[in-house]
Amino acid sequence: MNKLPKAIIFDLDGVITDTAEYHFLAWKQLAEELGVTIDREFNEMLKGVSRIESLTRILALNPTLANMSEEEKNRLAAKKNEHYKSYIARLSPKDVLPGVKPLIKKLKKENLKLAIGSASKNAPEVLKRLDLEETFDYVVDAARISKGKPDPETFTNAADYFGVSYEHCIGIEDSAAGIQAINAAGMFSVGIGNAADLFEANYLIDTTAELNYEAIILAYNQS
Numbered sequence: 001m002n003k004l005p006k007a008i009i010f011d012l013d014g015v016i017t018d019t020a021e022y023h024f025l026a027w028k029q030l031a032e033e034l035g036v037t038i039d040r041e042f043n044e045m046l047k048g049v050s051r052i053e054s055l056t057r058i059l060a061l062n063p064t065l066a067n068m069s070e071e072e073k074n075r076l077a078a079k080k081n082e083h084y085k086s087y088i089a090r091l092s093p094k095d096v097l098p099g100v101k102p103l104i105k106k107l108k109k110e111n112l113k114l115a116i117g118s119a120s121k122n123a124p125e126v127l128k129r130l131d132l133e134e135t136f137d138y139v140v141d142a143a144r145i146s147k148g149k150p151d152p153e154t155f156t157n158a159a160d161y162f163g164v165s166y167e168h169c170i171g172i173e174d175s176a177a178g179i180q181a182i183n184a185a186g187m188f189s190v191g192i193g194n195a196a197d198l199f200e201a202n203y204l205i206d207t208t209a210e211l212n213y214e215a216i217i218l219a220y221n222q223s
């Protein structure tokens with residue numbers, strides 16, 4: 001008989017809803033204001049990473065921007081967040097990605113603990129706009145952790161809260177940094193995206209529409 005996990009920890013941006021796209025558009029807008037161009041390939045290095053670290057990576061693209069004061073960096077990070085907030089103002093419950101709600105329903109039926117593990121300070125607002133505030137048993141957002149992905153803390157924080165061992169947890173992510181964090185925690189990692197970016201995932205699917213409870217449990221048991 002298949003062994004079941006005890007907790008499932010979902011990334012938010014790019015897994016529950018497509019706010020990963022809004023983060024990209026907001027960074028692209030800020031970068032252009034600074035005279036820097038970023039593309040989707042570069043954006044893979046921003047996914048899952050904190051706001052200030054993302055900014056540092058963009059500034060490093062242009063040597064004349066690299067030695068900016070902390071004050072100026074904070075001002076730019078706040079500006080990016082204003083761009084981002086104008087995108088998420090349009091979010092509504094219909095923006096939950098395909099496959100997510102059926103999986104959550106099945107996991108709840110199986111009595112598994114469900115958490116969000118997000119690096120975003122906007123996570124509470126995004127969950128509210130999606131009408132998912134009451135859906136998860138626990139939410140790890142940027143306020144709860146001191147070390148962001150790829151450090152495992154985002155995921156271990158949720159497991160510790162539930163009091164379950166890490167090998168009994170599954171993490172679901174769309175970023176390379178997030179998959180590394182799940183693996184570093186000793187959990188089973190489910191990647192959503194391209195093999196070129198998420199080659200370290202224990203189990204990989206292209207899109208959330210392919211999220212399937214039985215397939216995930218089977219892969220977890222084969223690991």
Ligand SMILES: O=P(O)(O)OC[C@H]1O[C@@H](O)[C@H](O)[C@@H](O)[C@@H]1O
Nearest residue numbers: 013023047048051119120121122
């Ligand atoms: O700027 P926020 O909303 O606090 O988000 C921090 C990070 O949150 C992560 O979930 C996103 O993948 C990153 O792109 C983002 O930079």
Ligand SMILES: [Mg+2]
Nearest residue numbers: 011013014174
């Ligand atoms: Mg993500």
